[in-house]
Amino acid sequence: VSDVSDLSELQSEIRAFADLRDWQQFHTPKNLAMAITGEAGELAAEFQWLTADESMALTPEQHEAVRLEIADVAIYLLRLADVLGVDVEHAVRDKLAINERRFLAT
Amino acid sequence: VSDVSDLSELQSEIRAFADLRDWQQFHTPKNLAMAITGEAGELAAEFQWLTADESMALTPEQHEAVRLEIADVAIYLLRLADVLGVDVEHAVRDKLAINERRFLAT
Amino acid sequence: VSDVSDLSELQSEIRAFADLRDWQQFHTPKNLAMAITGEAGELAAEFQWLTADESMALTPEQHEAVRLEIADVAIYLLRLADVLGVDVEHAVRDKLAINERRFLAT
Amino acid sequence: VSDVSDLSELQSEIRAFADLRDWQQFHTPKNLAMAITGEAGELAAEFQWLTADESMALTPEQHEAVRLEIADVAIYLLRLADVLGVDVEHAVRDKLAINERRFLAT
Numbered sequence: 001v002s003d004v005s006d007l008s009e010l011q012s013e014i015r016a017f018a019d020l021r022d023w024q025q026f027h028t029p030k031n032l033a034m035a036i037t038g039e040a041g042e043l044a045a046e047f048q049w050l051t052a053d054e055s056m057a058l059t060p061e062q063h064e065a066v067r068l069e070i071a072d073v074a075i076y077l078l079r080l081a082d083v084l085g086v087d088v089e090h091a092v093r094d095k096l097a098i099n100e101r102r103f104l105a106t
Numbered sequence: 107v108s109d110v111s112d113l114s115e116l117q118s119e120i121r122a123f124a125d126l127r128d129w130q131q132f133h134t135p136k137n138l139a140m141a142i143t144g145e146a147g148e149l150a151a152e153f154q155w156l157t158a159d160e161s162m163a164l165t166p167e168q169h170e171a172v173r174l175e176i177a178d179v180a181i182y183l184l185r186l187a188d189v190l191g192v193d194v195e196h197a198v199r200d201k202l203a204i205n206e207r208r209f210l211a212t
Numbered sequence: 213v214s215d216v217s218d219l220s221e222l223q224s225e226i227r228a229f230a231d232l233r234d235w236q237q238f239h240t241p242k243n244l245a246m247a248i249t250g251e252a253g254e255l256a257a258e259f260q261w262l263t264a265d266e267s268m269a270l271t272p273e274q275h276e277a278v279r280l281e282i283a284d285v286a287i288y289l290l291r292l293a294d295v296l297g298v299d300v301e302h303a304v305r306d307k308l309a310i311n312e313r314r315f316l317a318t
Numbered sequence: 319v320s321d322v323s324d325l326s327e328l329q330s331e332i333r334a335f336a337d338l339r340d341w342q343q344f345h346t347p348k349n350l351a352m353a354i355t356g357e358a359g360e361l362a363a364e365f366q367w368l369t370a371d372e373s374m375a376l377t378p379e380q381h382e383a384v385r386l387e388i389a390d391v392a393i394y395l396l397r398l399a400d401v402l403g404v405d406v407e408h409a410v411r412d413k414l415a416i417n418e419r420r421f422l423a424t
Contacts, residue, residue: 006112010198017202021209026261029172030153030161030352034260036179037355040146041253044362047136048246049238052369055136058190066135067192071201073142073183074194077176084164086173088180092116095177096123103127132367140242140366143249147359150256154352155344158263218324222410229414233421241384242365242373248391252358259348267348270402278347279404283413285354285395286406289388296376298385300392304328307389308335315339 007089011082014075032080039076043069113195117188120181138186145182149175219301223294226287244292251288255281325407329400332393350398357394361387 018027046066047055058066081088124133152172153161164172187194230239258278259267270278293300336345364384365373376384399406 006195010195013199013202017205028158028161029164030156030158031260033150033153033161034256034348034352034355037143037146037150037352037359038253038257038260040143040179041250041256041355044139044143044246044253045250047139048243048250050136052134052136055134055139058135063190066190067197068201068204070183070187070190070192070194071197073146073179074198075201077179077183078198081176084169084172084176086176088176089112089116091173091177092180092184093119095174095181096119098174099123136246137366140246140249140362143246143253144359144363144366147249147356147362150352150359151356154349154356218407222407225411225414229417240370240373241376242368242370245362245365245373249355249358249362252355252391256351256355259351262348264346264348267346267351270347275402278351278402279409280413280416282395282399282402282404282406283409285358285391286410287413289391289395290410293388296381296384296388298388300388301324301328303385303389304392304396305331307386307393308331310386311335 005089007078010074011078014079015082018079027079027083029080029084032076032083035076036073036080039069039072043073111195113184117184120185121188124185133185133189135186135190138182138189141182142179142186145175145178149179217301219290223290226291227294230291239291239295241292241296244288244295247288248285248292251281251284255285323407325396329396332397333400336397345397345401347398347402350394350401353394354391354398357387357390361391 018024043066046062046069078088080086081091124130149172152168152175184194186192187197230236255278258274258281290300292298293303336342361384364380364387396406398404399409
C-alpha cells in the first residue's frame with residue numbers, strides 16, 4: 001500500500017514532463033498563475049454561448065473538449081502547487097473550513 | 107484499503123457543502139466555468155505586480171494568500187468535474203499523453 | 213463637427229456586425245462577460261512564458277498578435293457596455309476619481 | 319476642433335495617474351495583461367450566479383458594480399495599448415474586417 005497520494009503522483013508526472021523539456025525555467029509561480037488564467041479562459045470559451053440548459057446537456061464532442069480543458073487547468077494548478085510546495089488537498093480542506101465558519105457567522 | 111481516490115473524497119466533501127446550502131441550482135457547468143475564471147483572476151492578482159524573482163520568494167503572508175486562492179480554483183474545478191462526471195486524474199493523464207504525442211510529432 | 217464620440221461609433225459598428233448575423237440572442241450581459249474572460253485569457257497567453265524584458269521588446273509578429281487580442285477584448289467590452297447602456301468614457305473617469313480618493317485616504 | 323481622439327485623451331489621464339504614483343516600473347506589458355485577466359475575472363464574478371434573464375435585468379446596485387468593473391478592464395486595456403503604442407480604435411476596425419472576411423469565407 002502506497003502512502004503517496006493521487007495528487008502527488010500526478011504532480012510527479014507533470015514535473016517529469018516539464019523537466020524532460022527543460023521547462024523549469026519558465027515555470028515561475030507568476031508565469032504558472034498566468035497560464036492558469038489562459039486555460040480557465042479556454043474552458044470558459046467552451047460555455048460562453050451556451051444556455052444554462054445546453055451546458056447541462058453537452059454533446060459527446062463538447063463533453064470531450066471540456067474534459068481536456070479541465071485537464072489543462074488542473075495540470076497548471078498542480079504544477080503551481082508543486083513549485084510552491086502547496087498541498088492542494090490540505091489547502092482545499094482548510095478553505096472549506098474557512099467558508100464553513102464564514103457562513104455560520106452570517 | 108479504500109479504493110476511493112483522494113480526489114473523489116474531496117469532491118464528496120465539496121458536494122456535501124453545496125448540497126447543505128441548496129446550491130446545486132446555481133452549479134450549472136456554465137456557472138462553474140465562470141466561477142473558475144473569477145478565482146483564476148484572483149490568483150493572478152496575487153502575482154500581477156511581482157517580478158519573477160519575487161514570485162519565487164513569497165513572504166509567508168503572500169504564500170498563505172496564494173495557497174487559499176489555489177484552493178478556490180481547485181474547489182470549483184473539482185465541482186465542475188463532479189457535475190459533468192469527469193475523472194480529473196484520468197483527464198490529466200489523457201492530456202499529458204496527447205501533449206507527449208504532439209511534441210514527438212514536431 | 214460630429215458630437216458622436218469615437219467609442220459610440222465603434223459600438224455602432226460592433227452592434228451592426230452582431231445584428232447582421234443575428235447574434236443579439238447570444239449577447240446577454242452574462243455571456244459577454246464570459247467572452248471577455250476568454251479573450252483576456254488569450255491576451256495573457258501571448259505573454260505567459262515571456263520575461264518582463266521580452267514583453268517590453270515584442271517582435272513584430274508578437275506585437276501584431278497582441279494588437280489583435282487587445283482588439284478582441286475591446287470588442288466584447290464595448291459590446292457589453294452597449295447592451296447595458298454604460299458610457300465607458302464616463303465610467304473610466306468615475307473610476308479614476310474613486311481611485312484618486314482612495315489613494316488620498318491612505 | 320481637436321484632432322485628439324476620446325481614447326487618446328483617456329489614455330493620457332490614465333498615464334498621468336500612473337506617472338504621479340511612479341507606477342511605470344510595474345506597468346510592463348506582461349503585468350498589465352495579467353491585471354486585465356484579474357479585472358475580467360472580477361467582472362465575470364458579478365454575473366456568475368445570475369441567470370441569463372437576471373443578467374439582462376440588473377438591479378441599480380448590480381448595474382453600478384458592473385459599470386465600475388467595466389471601467390477597471392478598460393483602464394488596464396487602454397494602459398496596455400498605450401505602453402505598446404497600439405491604436406485601439408484602429409485595432410478594433412482591423413479585427414472587425416478580419417472577422418468579416420472569415421465569415422464570408424465559410
